[in-house]
Amino acid sequence: MQTMSPTKSVLNPPPTEPVRRVEAGPWILELLPASRYATRYVAEASAIGFAFASQRGLHAIGSDRVQPFDAVPNGLAFVPVGCDVLSESPTGGEYLRVLRTDGLTLKGERAFNNRIDARAIVLAMKIRAALLQGSTEDDWEGWGLALAERIDDKQRRDAPLHGSIDARRMRRLDEFIDAGLDGPLGVQAMADLLGLSEGYFMRAFKHTTGQSPHRYLIDRRVAKARALMRDPTARLAAIAHDCGFSSQAHMATAFRLRMGISPAKLRQALP
Structure with missing residues (x-):
């Protein structure tokens, strides 16, 4: 996924907006604009991602198998530390990335994406608005911690509806x-x-x-x-x-x- 790369290789055309970034305590919060990208890396820190829009491309997350991916709007994603990631998309999509930089491991051991979580959606919207406004006095650390709590593997996930929007x-x-x-x-x-x-x-x-x-x-x-x-x-x-x-x-x-x-x-x- 786009937001999972610590260094995103952006290809032409250039992003429509600048990357917006805040460092607060042990957290880095970044808003990455929709742009074409291709990247490969081994995650040095656990990363939380949130897709504000649909994304499509190819990826290999913790595997040598490269396969198509579809990121749904408002989908929460997670890549654990040490996970090998390859990802590319011809268009990308606006994405929020949240990293913890003090070495503490976030909850969750398995990579995932496309998890719909109502609380995560609310948090991501607040973080995006604050980043777009260039705010410096919001509760960045609290938001980072609250979003990290949403990636717990033990959370209940509803079964897909028959005939849902695949x-x-x-x-x-x-x-x-x-x-x-x-x-x-x-x-x-x-x-x-x-x-x-x-x-x-x-x-x-x-x-x-x-x-x-x-x-x-x-x-x-x-x-x-x-x-x-x-x-x-x-x-x-x-x-x-x-x-x-x-x-x-x-x-x-x-x-x-x-x-x-x-x-x-x-x-x-x-x-």
């Missing part, structure tokens, strides 16, 4: 959403695409990603807007229109609710 369906859904972001998209259309009833689709989607289809749709709109903001000549009003927001003000509200920062302020931090 990797193949998630890819199809992402392609459908991305192709129609400049217009209205409804939950019924998403459910129809996958051949599910609206009610069942909403339950299965929440089980798979930890969020509602509507919230995920807004997140995709915000992600596209962040990518378009890389062009310094693009007007925010035009970006809002191209991403399906009703107005620039609507887009700004979505940014503040999702990430705690306005599009204008976020754009100021772009290289």
Whole structure:
């Protein structure tokens, strides 16, 4: 996974946003932007990761077998110390990485990804917002510790729902959403695409990603807007229109609710 590499080798094109990093006590917390990458390493410290968006590529985690991976949105991941990791993705995805640097081993002995944990989602969103705002006075150590507690192997994990949103369906859904972001998209259309009833689709989607289809749709709109903001000549009003927001003000509200920062302020931090 992207966030698991202590040194990520970024290939062209350059990341749309800078890496944001905070060191607090024994913790390093980093927000890595969506970008193409390829890396291989042996983990010198246990690492916690959190995927804010879908990611796809190839990896080999603690094994010589390289195989395709699909990271689901809001998926928690963990790589224990000493684990051999190879990972690459043509697009990557925004990712949070949390490391403990004082040599203490985090709970958990097995690598995993795609674990949906409601508390981890809340924590990751708070950490991302604080990193995007450039905050220096938040509870970084407390957040790092709280997120580390979510990787305990003994946590109960729900069994997948029959007909839930598996990797193949998630890819199809992402392609459908991305192709129609400049217009209205409804939950019924998403459910129809996958051949599910609206009610069942909403339950299965929440089980798979930890969020509602509507919230995920807004997140995709915000992600596209962040990518378009890389062009310094693009007007925010035009970006809002191209991403399906009703107005620039609507887009700004979505940014503040999702990430705690306005599009204008976020754009100021772009290289």
